[in-house]
Amino acid sequence: MTKHSVYDARRNLSALIDRAAKGERVVITIRGKPVVELRPALARRRPPPGFAAEARRQSRLLAESPNAEEDQAFVDAIQEFTSE
Numbered sequence: 001m002t003k004h005s006v007y008d009a010r011r012n013l014s015a016l017i018d019r020a021a022k023g024e025r026v027v028i029t030i031r032g033k034p035v036v037e038l039r040p041a042l043a044r045r046r047p048p049p050g051f052a053a054e055a056r057r058q059s060r061l062l063a064e065s066p067n068a069e070e071d072q073a074f075v076d077a078i079q080e081f082t083s084e
Contacts, residue, residue: 001025
């Protein structure tokens with residue numbers, strides 16, 4: 001972990017971002033007290049290619065099925081997953 005004042009962080013922001021992106025804990029302080037921590041953003045999980053198209057196709061098939069009401073939970077789960 002490294003600590004940096006606001007003044008130092010302004011002068012070296014790009015370098016500090018690079019260090020944080022590599023996994024180093026970077027803390028910015030005001031008068032020696034920690035106020036901000038730089039860390040990598042969490043990667044967003046993406047569905048596999050073609051998943052959304054297949055989910056839409058499955059939704060249409062299920063909507064046309066005589067058991068559409070029973071299958072609604074499955075349709076809802078697909079829609080929730082594709083909206084993430």
